[in-house]
Amino acid sequence: MPDLQLIVALAVARNGLPKMMGILGCQGEIQFQAADSIASRQHLMWRSIWKCKIPPKLQHFLWKCCNLALPVHHLLRIHGMSVDVVYPRCSDEEESLERILFLCPHSIQIWKLLPLSFDFSVDQSISFVDWWMTLVERLGLKDEVQNVLRLVAFCCWGIWKAGNKFVFDGRLFDPPRVVSLACSSFREFKEAFNSTGVDLTSYQVGGPRSVLCPHPSPSHWLPPPEGIIKCNVDASFSSISHIGGGGAVFRDSRENILHVVVFSPFSASTATMAEAMCLRKVVLWVSTLSSDKLWFTCDSLLGS
Template identity: 30%
Template sequence: MVWKEEELNKWFHPDDIRVILEVQLPLFPKEDIQIWGGTQNGIFTVKSAYHFLCNQQALKDKLKASSSGTLIPQVPKPVWKLIWGCKTIPKIKTFLWKACGFGLATGEGLHHRQITVDPACHRCSEPIESIDHILFQCEFARAVWFGSPLTINFGSENMTLVEWISSWTKLLAKDKANGHLVISLCSFLCWFIWKARNNSIFNQTTTSPSAVCSMAVKAYEEFWSSKGDTALPNQASPHSTPTVQGWTPPPYPSMKLNCDASIHGEGKLSSIGFVVRNSTGLCTLAVSDPLHFTTPLQGEALAIRSRLLHALGDCIEDIMVESDCKELLDLLSRGKDSSPPIYILPIVEDIVYLSTMFCKCQFVYIPRLSNVVADTLAKKALSITGMTTWPVSSSWIINLCKGDTMCKPRSSE
């Protein structure tokens, strides 16, 4: 199914058309449904309506403000204590303090001070570039968080900086030592996301999300190394990557599918990759596809849907699907009872429907560091112009698969 662009051009504004075309349509015909935009899953609740109205009023109040004194939000005292108690360098503490106090030159801040600038985000054209948008809501920022050692996926949550810092108390209550490590790394990620934004605007320097992650982690390690501790945080967040166990072949006669998605260049380039291997660990298919999508979650879903469709055409009856996107796998495990975000609802429904066409279809979580082959294929797609099926006899494919050190061939039964 595809959008009828001639009809869209007839009835909608070009900006609306661009957003509409971003919506993924299902593979199989379905009746249209009404959704409520105030919740992630499209289901109306009184609570969401209340928050929507409160947010609208808060936005109006901000737009009426004309001096910096009226812009400083009411920040709870515990938040200030958490900022100054954060294990990080002093300039990052000052940065977080200014960010919470509306003291940074964001598009929103400059606009409120009656400085003639475009208040929109220069990366994604969000109408109001707030500090919350820069650090958490922009697709570039989400790619940084998702690609970090914490593998955090904020999804469609409109989290504010103050709310996020307030949540640090839960990390510290669970494991104080490791909580400080997690918070410290988060502070460096925020700082380097902010620096990348400034470099992009003032120096016209493009920095990829992966490069931002690398710089933040390097600075974080140097900071803790100076204190005699170089450990990275572990298991301190529900989004943390579990202990790496390595890739293993599926039991005979199953085929194992590994998928991954990649976003690069401030979200302007996106791609998927997948590999299929049999019970001996032999690669039977390796594909890179420069497919367009807007979030890592959407990309992972598109990768799984694409390969399941191909697997049916290849007459595969027993398939095991491995992905490092736990959020998506949790949705798929609940089947028709899940409530996925609106923007991936048609894709998830397609995957659930396609899975019923196999004799056996399993969805299994695999840590990111054990999903190297699919990750490499996805990144290779960033430099090609169309879907490429790589020859499985290629030396680089063979060596890549051999690199999965836990790949121990099983004997056929």
């Protein structure tokens, strides 16, 4: 009952707002701080995430981390679910977000391998919010240091994905590879952002050596010029079975469907490879057509 007594005893300012506010700690405890201090800190925290030049997928991931909204076993148990709280990568430790991202020995090794002159060592009792805000407050939000936060965000996402692949697919958690993939994804996004001048924060990164793909949005089919056949190519890919598939639709300038091609399932290592193989199959297939004026389009920026 101590938390309840503290809540009841909270002082209220003349404007009706509380002078103290309680925030939920990483262990489920309530921590009380000055209301204006919490509001100012939360504003800085959300600004550091939503203004950070990273894909929305990573912004939403960081948002979930700060709101304790990821399904780690420690939180699931707090919400009444009967789960084994032990983290498989640390067989004697409880699975928490902090354990996964920066307290597990494998995660610690990842942060040490990251090409940054920054000390990522933390106290065992620190929460993700405090860890992230420590970085933000030490680095600031100026453009020249934004790259550090951006790389940290990509690394957090890489660690989370690697942990999931270990738990659900039994894949090895290889720290050097996680660092390499996080750095390459960060570098690709940064180069694309700087070279195009387009706000790529409306784009997603599909993974290691990924293709930048925009969020699905309402659009309409654009006909080709008179005398040209337009071919829309698309592929699908399963990261579990590593099987791809795909097909193509051919239309003329009057939107008449001329051909529809569907390919049998084929092996592919990545979604990008599936797109490329599907496009290759279409090019080989159209070599049998009499028309030599073709316009190929696909939803992968690599093939566009």
